[in-house]
Amino acid sequence: MTIPRYVLASMESGGDPEAAVVYDDTVYGLPGRPSMRTVLDDWPGWTGQIESAIGAGRLGRGVPVRDVQFTAPLPEPRNLYMCGANYADHAREMRGLARDAPIARPLHGPFFFLKPTSTVVGPDSAVALPHGIERLDWEVELAAVIGTPARNLSEQHALDCVAGYTVINDVSVRDRFKREPAPEPPMAFDWFTQKGWATTCPMGPWLVPSKFCANPGDLKMTLMVNGLVKQNSTTAEMIFDLKAQIAFLSRIVQLLPGDVIATGTPAGVGAGDKNSRYLQPGDEMVAEVEGIGTLRNRIEREQLNAAG
Numbered sequence: 001m002t003i004p005r006y007v008l009a010s011m012e013s014g015g016d017p018e019a020a021v022v023y024d025d026t027v028y029g030l031p032g033r034p035s036m037r038t039v040l041d042d043w044p045g046w047t048g049q050i051e052s053a054i055g056a057g058r059l060g061r062g063v064p065v066r067d068v069q070f071t072a073p074l075p076e077p078r079n080l081y082m083c084g085a086n087y088a089d090h091a092r093e094m095r096g097l098a099r100d101a102p103i104a105r106p107l108h109g110p111f112f113f114l115k116p117t118s119t120v121v122g123p124d125s126a127v128a129l130p131h132g133i134e135r136l137d138w139e140v141e142l143a144a145v146i147g148t149p150a151r152n153l154s155e156q157h158a159l160d161c162v163a164g165y166t167v168i169n170d171v172s173v174r175d176r177f178k179r180e181p182a183p184e185p186p187m188a189f190d191w192f193t194q195k196g197w198a199t200t201c202p203m204g205p206w207l208v209p210s211k212f213c214a215n216p217g218d219l220k221m222t223l224m225v226n227g228l229v230k231q232n233s234t235t236a237e238m239i240f241d242l243k244a245q246i247a248f249l250s251r252i253v254q255l256l257p258g259d260v261i262a263t264g265t266p267a268g269v270g271a272g273d274k275n276s277r278y279l280q281p282g283d284e285m286v287a288e289v290e291g292i293g294t295l296r297n298r299i300e301r302e303q304l305n306a307a308g
Helices: 036-041 043-056 088-095 155-161 191-195 242-252
Strands: 007-011 018-023 026-029 080-084 111-114 126-129 140-146 162-169 201-209 220-225 228-234 260-262 284-289 293-301
Touching (some): 007 036, 018 036, 140 220, 140 284, 162 260, 162 284, 162 293, 242 260
Parallel strands (some): 126 293
Antiparallel strands (some): 080 111
């Protein structure tokens, strides 16, 4: 039986965001109004129910997509594992190398950092430009969402634990990346204050089940700022593909349903161009990954709380 393509999303419901099915431009709630985390905790069970309902034509009454306010598909991930320096074209631009220069795979495997899960915001949400920050940057990324527990996976079986895919924009504060002077050499680069600011992880617009993305290693990806193309590449530029990333992580930690793995960003970030104009209030970012979705967010000046 051919399964019609559908996606899963989280939507505003007057309380906590609830998971929904988006099928044929219509949004359908799920029985019991579960969260996406609840759905991911029993991914095979829920997707089986959804596909049976679609096949039998009993999804119930739906709402047009245009009338629904989506949140991030996973508003509260268990963990955000972010892969850095993982695109060959991005490595070339940051090192000032020729476009065809070879990039070796690091011997110790992919480089990961953790981003606070509280940084996640959804499609059409504002991204705050903190006061005193002048170099707020963009980074389109393909993200994989884990649907089954996994430990010590081989690359051959690594994708078996993936529930689906979404788009992430890893907004970064370049002003705060390097500490000078550093108290000790290992503390010269500050990943937390570059990557950990509130609202700097737009995610969305939905979760595409992995069965509908046969090859996550060959997807076009773009990011535009105010209609101007800044990033235009493909996931084929990854130095460590998703299989290698998952296998690497699963040797260190137990991957759990609701974990998110952001797989890195390609060339075209502001930091790669000394003449770049960084993000300003009013700017619109549009991040897109082929077959996954389009994620729009605007920049707003951070609102400071008045002293009480």
